[in-house]
Amino acid sequence: MSNDFDDFALPEPPVGMMGDGALDQAGIDALFGDVGGPARSRSGLKAVIESDVISYERLPMLEVVYDRMIRAFATSMRNLTSDAIDVSLEEITSIRFGDFVNRIALPAMIGVFRVEEWCNYGLITVEPSLIYSVVDALLGGRKSGGKPMIDGRAFTGIEVGLVGRMLELVLADLGQSMAPITPATMALERIETSPRFASIAGPTNICAVATLRVDMEGRGGCFSVLLPYATIEPVRRVLGQRFMGEKHGPENIWGAHMATEIARTEVAVEVVLGETRMGLGAVRDFAVGRTLTLGKRPDDPLEVHVGGVPLGLAQIGQRNAKVAVRLTTDIAKGPLA
The missing domain is CATH 2.30.330.10 (SpoA-like)
Known part of the structure; x- marks a missing residue:
């Protein structure tokens, strides 16, 4: 006997959905973008949570500081190495601290410095090519256009000391470039060769990273200055100005001018x-001698x-x-x- 209700059979629930409307484990994994298998592009809520796109306010004054710094640092490096030095700013970007640390090319030197006025820390990372170029220049090596050979060995104390002199120049010039905007005394505390020992912020903390390139007559490389937003929070409003000396609210010159003019008025x-009340007729009859x-x-x-x-x-x-x-x-x- 055939079933007359076959045409009215309920449709099968979608994949990942159970019959009562609840999600099974497959549906939950699909919602969060975790569907197993080899590495695949993220989707769903997981893509939103772990998005690499960072939207943060720009800091125009920080760009001005680095523009001033590259001119001062080029002069300092010429005095240190007696070579023709060209320093340029590659980019200023925002990145999570964990992503920045994972991208450090090893072997590298990581300088941890402290900003006394802000009571917090920052990092300077130096690429291997720049490390060997600075060491070669300071020890009297010949100028050559070839890339320095990186053997992956640990850095010696002499190499760390020579690169430390360059890092101290970077911090001194950066502090002087920051002085017209806000006082900043930067002191190098230590130099690490492993990113694990240079954790000054959480992996998800947002940081401002400036990458600068140093060319030394055919040799050189890049170094990066990292400032967590937690570090620059005390001066964030100043660094967010569009031009130096910008004031929020009424201009002081007009307030002082108004105060001066009011005092002269x-x-x-x-x-x-x-006081007394009188009728209009009584006022009309006023005469000399009236009391x-x-x-x-x-x-x-x-x-x-x-x-x-x-x-x-x-x-x-x-x-x-x-x-x-x-x-x-x-x-x-x-x-x-």
Whole structure:
């Protein structure tokens, strides 16, 4: 006997979805972009959470600092090596600290420095090609256009000391370039050769990285200066200015000018001896010698007005043969009691 309800059979649930509408393990893995197998492009919520795209505010003044620094550092390196030095800024970018550490080409030297005013740390990483070029130049090696051979051995104490002199010049010139914007005293604390011992921030912390190239007559390489955003937080507002000396809010020059002009302004001060109400007919009949009764005694306080606005109370008297008043209350900011 055939089933007359075959045409009305419920459709099969989608892959990863159980019949009651709940997700099974396969559906959960697909939602988070983890579907197993070889390395595949990330999708779903996992792609959003682990996105490499970093959107962070620009720091225009930091670019100005590095532009000033490359000119000063080129002069310092020429004095150190007696070679023709050309320093250029490759790029300034934002990256997570963990991603930056994973991209360091080994063997490398990593300088850990401290900024005293900001009470935090930064890093300088030097590529192997620049390390061997600096060591070769300082030890009197011949200039050659070939790339230095990197043998992967550990750096000697002499090599670390010579590169440390270059790092100290970098920090000194960077601090001097930062001085017109904000004081920054940068001191090299130590030099590491393993990224594991140079962790100054969490893997997900955002950092500003400036990469600079040093050319030394056919030899040279790059080094990078890393400043975590947590390090530059005390001066983030200053580094975020579009030009040096930018002020937020009213300009100080106009405030000072307004204060000076207000202090020079002359106003007429009126002392009200008293008030009384009279009809218009009585005012019309005023004559010379008419006495007006104001209801005030000589020792009663009088109101002081400026432009019809009461400012305070005063006592009438005489000083140097002239009628004078002496304030008995402070200047009122509201109606007199």
